Amino acid sequence: MCHCHIFMLKSVFFTPSSADTLRVDNFVKKIRGDVQQSADGGAMFHAGDGLRYCLGVEESGELVATMNVYVRRLPFGLSWLYCPRGPVWKKSRKNVWNVFFREIQEIARRERAIFLRVEPDEKMHCASYAPDPTHPWAGISDFKLKFGGTIFRYHPAVEYVFSRFWYALFLFAKRFRTLFSRATSKFASGDIAPFWKDCGFRLAHGHYQPEYTNMIDLSLSEVEILAQMKPKGRYNIRLAEKRGVKVLAWQWDLEREVHDLSFLKASAAADIFYHLFSETTGRDGFSGHEKEFYENFLRLGGGECGIGKMYVAYVSVIPDGKVALATAPDQESLQTTKVLQDPRSETVAEDNSMRRARNEIASVAELPRNDRNIAAIIVTSFGDRATYFYGASSNFHRELMALYLLQWTAILDAKKEGLRWYDLFGIATGK
Numbered sequence: 001m002c003h004c005h006i007f008m009l010k011s012v013f014f015t016p017s018s019a020d021t022l023r024v025d026n027f028v029k030k031i032r033g034d035v036q037q038s039a040d041g042g043a044m045f046h047a048g049d050g051l052r053y054c055l056g057v058e059e060s061g062e063l064v065a066t067m068n069v070y071v072r073r074l075p076f077g078l079s080w081l082y083c084p085r086g087p088v089w090k091k092s093r094k095n096v097w098n099v100f101f102r103e104i105q106e107i108a109r110r111e112r113a114i115f116l117r118v119e120p121d122e123k124m125h126c127a128s129y130a131p132d133p134t135h136p137w138a139g140i141s142d143f144k145l146k147f148g149g150t151i152f153r154y155h156p157a158v159e160y161v162f163s164r165f166w167y168a169l170f171l172f173a174k175r176f177r178t179l180f181s182r183a184t185s186k187f188a189s190g191d192i193a194p195f196w197k198d199c200g201f202r203l204a205h206g207h208y209q210p211e212y213t214n215m216i217d218l219s220l221s222e223v224e225i226l227a228q229m230k231p232k233g234r235y236n237i238r239l240a241e242k243r244g245v246k247v248l249a250w251q252w253d254l255e256r257e258v259h260d261l262s263f264l265k266a267s268a269a270a271d272i273f274y275h276l277f278s279e280t281t282g283r284d285g286f287s288g289h290e291k292e293f294y295e296n297f298l299r300l301g302g303g304e305c306g307i308g309k310m311y312v313a314y315v316s317v318i319p320d321g322k323v324a325l326a327t328a329p330d331q332e333s334l335q336t337t338k339v340l341q342d343p344r345s346e347t348v349a350e351d352n353s354m355r356r357a358r359n360e361i362a363s364v365a366e367l368p369r370n371d372r373n374i375a376a377i378i379v380t381s382f383g384d385r386a387t388y389f390y391g392a393s394s395n396f397h398r399e400l401m402a403l404y405l406l407q408w409t410a411i412l413d414a415k416k417e418g419l420r421w422y423d424l425f426g427i428a429t430g431k
Contacts, residue, residue: 024054027063027088028383034085034121035307035382042068044301044308044380045084053107057089057099065089065096069104071111078166081113084209085121097199105162114166117159118201119209122193123152144424146236147407148228149216151427156211157204158196171205210426218386218415218422225411233404240313240405245374247409250298250310269310270295273376276392283395294390297378307382311410313375313402375402379410386414387423 021039028038035041042052057065067087072080081104089096104116161167192203216225226234250269274291281288301308375393379386388410393403411422 020054020056023063024056024066027056027066031088031090032383032385033066033088035380035385035387036084037066037068037086037088037121038382040300040307041380041382042070044297051111055087055100055103057096059096065100067100069107069116071107071113074114074170077112079111079113080170081108081111081116082208083116083118085119087118088121094195094198101199108162114163114170115159115161117157117204117208118196119157119204119207120155120193120196123154123213144214144427146230146233146404147214147216147411147424148225148230148233149214149422149424151212151214153212154209155193156191157207157209158192158201159204160199160201174205212427214424214427216411216422216424218411218419222412222415236401236404237408240401243400244315245313245400245402245405246315247406248312248314249409249413250312251308266295266299269298272312272373273298273310273378273390273392276373276376276394277390279395280392294378301380307380308378309381309410309413310376310378311406312373313406314371314373315397315400315402316371372396374398374400375406377403377406377410379414381414381417381419384420385423386410386417386419386421387425389425 024039028034036045039054042054051071053069053071055067055069056063065087066089067083070082070084072082074080087097087100107113108116192201216228218225220228270291273294277288277294298308298310373394374397376391377388378390379388388407391403391406407424414422
């Protein structure tokens with residue numbers, strides 16, 4: 001006999017002393033669920049977005065399933081319900097879902113929800129990178145693919161409709177708005193899983209989460225991980241290091257409210273990221289969250305949850321705007337250079353720019369220089385997985401390929417922490 005316990009959580013963080021929070025997070029980690037289905041992750045990703053219901057199903061006193069359900073508000077006092085990368089369960093048994101669904105129907109009535117969208121964390125192996133130019137993924141120009149790894153496809157998003165009239169009106173309004181804007185409406189594709197079809201779901205009218213993702217196996221050695229990369233990916237990592245790009249990892253210390261290196265509060269760290277992000281959105285023509293979202297994410301994830309981290313790439317700039325390249329490498333950088341060599345080649349060719357740089361070092365060494373932030377990424381660590389969620393880069397010094405060095409630094413950090421996977425969270429399919 002299954003019993004459902006509901007913890008009605010608003011989008012705030014519950015301290016680690018909360019028995020419910022610890023129980024949910026421990027269960028999600030054990031099942032290797034997504035961070036968005038954890039109690040901590042829900043506070044990070046959906047702070048300020050409305051109510052969050054955390055549902056748990058027990059069987060004989062044992063927790064067998066959990067599910068975060070978020071309420072998204074619509075006009076006229078209506079709403080829709082959203083379950084990203086869930087539910088998390090030991091087995092997707094029909095009787096467990098029936099327990100969930102009874103409570104969800106009550107929530108839908110209370111919140112006047114017109115549909116429930118579920119984007120399952122169930123994925124299937126799609127392909128691994130191969131240098132063969134005929135490989136179906138070889139021609140896709142997504143920089144994440146240059147890191148190699150394994151491509152997975154998630155099962156399509158599904159929706160259960162509570163009100164057919166309001167749902168049809170909702171879709172009409174969505175399509176009508178698309179006609180008069182640059183936005184595109186992408187409907188879910190693929191075959192609906194038999195389980196969800198039997199439960200009365202249909203393919204969703206759109207995706208919030210990516211359909212494909214690229215995951216790097218951190219159980220491999222550094223050399224093996226590098227061997228999986230495209231040659232251009234390895235080259236860009238070396239290029240960034242040679243050109244003097246440096247990386248700092250930022251994580252908020254809850255007790256001191258400072259970072260141990262740069263003494264930044266979450267608001268100051270968010271300023272750095274948002275400034276770069278504004279340049280990125282202006283350049284590439286898409287929109288993102290407000291600055292408060294990233295501040296909440298860094299504050300909750302970096303301090304209270306302990307699972308969020310920001311990496312910032314910077315360069316030292318001399319008065320004429322040129323990047324001051326590093327002088328003679330120390331022993332540690334020599335070791336790094338050795339690791340970053342192409343596993344299939346014992347030497348790394350030195351380009352002409354580096355030879356010229358050596359001649360310029362003597363003339364620029366005494367000039368005053370300022371550090372300029374040129375790129376940043378935000379990564380979470382939960383269970384056995386590190387996930388890259390947000391990235392931004394400046395309009396300046398893009399030729400330095402800082403994002404490649406940022407990703408490589410985050411990959412190495414995740415490997416040192418003993419995690420199994422580094423999830424690049426979504427890739428463009430070229431379709």
